[in-house]
Amino acid sequence: MPPTSDQILEQLKTVTDPELHRDIVTLGMVKSASANDDGIAQVVLSLPQSASRIQPLLTERITAALVAMPDITDAQIQFEYRLASGQDAPAGQQQQSPEEQLTPQQTARQDNPLPTVKHIIAVGAGKGGVGKSTVAVNLAVGLARSGVKVGIMDGDIYGPSLPTMLGTDKLELKTIGNMIIPFETHGLKAITIGALVEDDKPLIWRGPMAHGAFRQLATQTEWGDLDYLIIDLPPGTGDVPLTLAQLLPLTGAVVVCTPQKVAQDDAVRALHMFQQLDINVLGVVENMSYFIGNDGVEYDIFGKGGAEMMAKQSAVPFLGAIPINMNLRTNADGGDPTANFTGEDKLAAELNNVIGNLKNQVAITDNDQWTPSISIS
Ligand code: ADP
Numbered sequence: 194m195p196p197t198s199d200q201i202l203e204q205l206k207t208v209t210d211p212e213l214h215r216d217i218v219t220l221g222m223v224k225s226a227s228a229n230d231d232g233i234a235q236v237v238l239s240l241p242q243s244a245s246r247i248q249p250l251l252t253e254r255i256t257a258a259l260v261a262m263p264d265i266t267d268a269q270i271q272f273e274y275r276l277a278s279g280q281d282a283p284a285g286q287q288q289q290s291p292e293e294q295l296t297p298q299q300t301a302r303q304d305n306p307l308p309t310v311k312h313i314i315a316v317g318a319g320k321g322g323v324g325k326s327t328v329a330v331n332l333a334v335g336l337a338r339s340g341v342k343v344g345i346m347d348g349d350i351y352g353p354s355l356p357t358m359l360g361t362d363k364l365e366l367k368t369i370g371n372m373i374i375p376f377e378t379h380g381l382k383a384i385t386i387g388a389l390v391e392d393d394k395p396l397i398w399r400g401p402m403a404h405g406a407f408r409q410l411a412t413q414t415e416w417g418d419l420d421y422l423i424i425d426l427p428p429g430t431g432d433v434p435l436t437l438a439q440l441l442p443l444t445g446a447v448v449v450c451t452p453q454k455v456a457q458d459d460a461v462r463a464l465h466m467f468q469q470l471d472i473n474v475l476g477v478v479e480n481m482s483y484f485i486g487n488d489g490v491e492y493d494i495f496g497k498g499g500a501e502m503m504a505k506q507s508a509v510p511f512l513g514a515i516p517i518n519m520n521l522r523t524n525a526d527g528g529d530p531t532a533n534f535t536g537e538d539k540l541a542a543e544l545n546n547v548i549g550n551l552k553n554q555v556a557i558t559d560n561d562q563w564t565p566s567i568s569i570s
Pocket of ligand 1: 318320321322323324325326327328354428480481482515516517518519521522523525526
């Protein structure tokens with residue numbers, strides 16, 4: 194007798210996504226799984242468009258796992274691709290999986306631990322050193338300067354930069370009961386794991402510890418009412434984004450990328466991760482896009498426009514480009530991001546352009562989620 198759908202699903206839990214290193218059932222990729230009397234397993238997968246390049250490897254892994262089951266001789270695997278969060282496969286193929294699967298984001302939306310925060314935005318990057326924390330801090334400061342209430346959380350628990358970038362390393366942390374009172378600086382509420390650990394200790398977290406630290410930082414901080422909470426994620430596709438997706442209902446994610454071709458491959462992996470976790474990608478920011486010398490000439494060091502092209506190819510919005518700028522670096526090292534918005538150079542205009550585009554994308558998301566209702570009395 195061929196195995197049941199539940200048995201096939203159980204077996205599919207041994208198959209991992211080659212980029213996200215988690216099993217395809219937990220990631221919510223399996224839409225349906227069954228086997229016919231001839232011993233042919235039939236699996237339908239639902240993936241974000243950005244994951245199409247892993248189709249051959251997934252096919253190989255799934256087939257190997259299924260033909261290892263008793264009474265299964267072959268596997269037919271159908272891939273359905275979503276263009277963006279929420280846009281699903283063509284009609285007529287909308288079977289539900291035998292176990293109704295909720296994506297991590299659907300679970301988080303049902304059980305929101307931060308109901309006083311209107312928009313939670315994660316800032317991620319495919320790899321370190323591309324300016325992810327710099328962008329996160331400047332998005333937060335720029336949003337606050339536009340008159341909204343903003344918080345920032347240093348979710349980069351492996352290498353927190355916020356104490357330096359916001360100058361909070363000079364401030365004392367306060368708690369009330371078991372709640373952490375965030376720092377108030379540069380018009381923001383801010384918290385960082387850097388404030389809770391000793392400066393010179395290396396931050397080595399095992400998976401469950403990382404999960405716990407992140408959860409505690411997010412939910413035990415007294416945020417109060419916020420319009421935006423910006424979360425600076427660790428680089429790459431590790432455990433923290435999955436924790437985040439399970440814990441908090443995100444408005445979306447911003448991916449920071451430098452223009453070079455080699456940086457884009459990592460950024461596409463980050464896009465794939467967010468989309469697979471059902472997190473809406475609000476857009477890509479190209480950092481270190483170009484450099485303006487003292488002679489006023491624009492130098493195209495890394496190949497301006499590379500990240501914009503990548504965003505276009507991945508069908509996600511492009512939020513803007515930030516130049517290589519010495520003040521941006523010195524203000525980060527000096528803990529004074531506000532100065533980026535008050536200088537004479539082009540920097541403030543470029544940062545405000547990104548912030549304006551981000552606000553527009555958030556507004557679009559808000560409209561998408563608005564459902565008309567009538568009340569009859
Ligand atoms: P990540 O968070 O991606 O690891 P950071 O934001 O910590 O990267 O930035 C790495 C370094 O590069 C920091 O010293 C930061 O000040 C500097 N930096 C980032 N973006 C720029 C930029 N556009 N111009 C100049 N320096 C930058």
